[in-house]
Amino acid sequence: MSSPRVAIVTGAGSGFGAGIAQRFAKDGVAVVVADVAEEGGNKVAQDIVAKGGKAIFVKCDVTKREAWENVLAETTAAFGGVNFVINNAGATYASKPVLETTEADFDKVNDVNLKSIFYSVHVMVPALLETRKKGGPAAVVNVASTAGIMGRPGLTWYCASKAAAISVTKNLAIEFGPDQIRFNAICPVFGNTGLKHMFVGQASEEQIIKTIPLGRASEPEDIANSTVFLCSDEASFLTGVALPVDGGRLA
Template sequence: MVGRLEGKVAIVTGGGSGFGAGIATKFVQEGAKVLIADLSQENGAKVAQSLGAEYLAADVTKRSDWEALLKKAVDSFGGLDIVVNNAGTTYKNKPTESVTDDDFDLVFNVNVKSIYLSSNVLVPYFIENNRPGSFIQIASTAGIRPRPGLTWYNASKAAVSNASKTMAVEYAPKQIRFNAVCPVVGSTGLTHLFLGKADTEENRKGFVSTIPLGRGSTPKDVANACCYLASDEAEFITGVNLEVDGGRCV
């Protein structure tokens, strides 16, 4: 059977672990050629090798690294079709008045500036080559139904969703689609920060109790949503926040 992403080329940031590794795995399974970008050479290279994908060390807050990713995708695979902005971070859940300048800068640089840079560097490529494109941002239910203690993380994810909607309208005439996937908390390397305490089943109970389907998002859940949005099945879908949250935002 032909995969749903057969012949497509994708960049997946933060692809060395968590949701990103799940997305990269699903995309390869569906026939895409994948370039994994990750700050961790150990994790990124390991996942890429296991999947037969490519890897490039990249800091998503640096323009030069985005330029290098575009060059790598074109040189290795002959082009680019899909960009998954999965890399993200947070500070530890705490009272908003105790948030530091460094905390604020961290979430807005990694979560928002990365979206700015990816579009600023890559959109011209799609336009100049008259090539349809699909940008998928991993936002969060935190930007839709925020919980206390993570004010500026929540605000950064709301910015991601709003920017995606704006660019969806702006670049629709060029056939460049922008969508956001909004997971609820799962079990990843950042979960202990969202909780503000150790990532244990007991400590997750308070979060999970607000999710009607009774569990958190998994890499498989997020990857399946991204695969749909990246595929030709979603060619008429742009500007959406696809909530992958077990009913949390209802």
């Protein structure tokens, strides 16, 4: 019997991240719930364990390298290694005209949505290379956004940070393809999470839903199913993909 596969999910204390963590656990993957929010993160980890899964919570500010190093140390101590890294933690600012945005807005979205991936790569890829040497699967999924593919006035710098995340994903897929570490991105449309009020701006939620052919917002389960699929053996020939999970929004 081989040891269970291990997934680190950032921002897993709520929203998409919680859904991803719970979906991995359902498949028997050991999960590291990484989040700055201790209460939410602990609850998600405890719920997984209560249902018979394997999970630990590790407090993590994804904008700090030392936090990533701690997550890796805790993961290795608990589960012996890592197979999957899900860079889900994200941030935005309230939708507004670009000339009203601030340097703080710019720094926030780029630190949380892009610099976090920089640290993730530098800390986690060496561990994933070790996983590959032992014959285990290794994959990274960056949670980007449909806003990284199409324009979204009112959220210019947020969109830019997500477009950068997609570009990074494609470049890493090429660079680490020979090592058999796969990098893919998920691009959710407007979703039912705690951040959804930040994206609305001048439009109503109803108006945004009307732009989605399947007629609803994305749910954590939608993002979780696609993320877990991209880490699965069935997706072993998929790398460098930016997968819209958007109900047809980009069609």
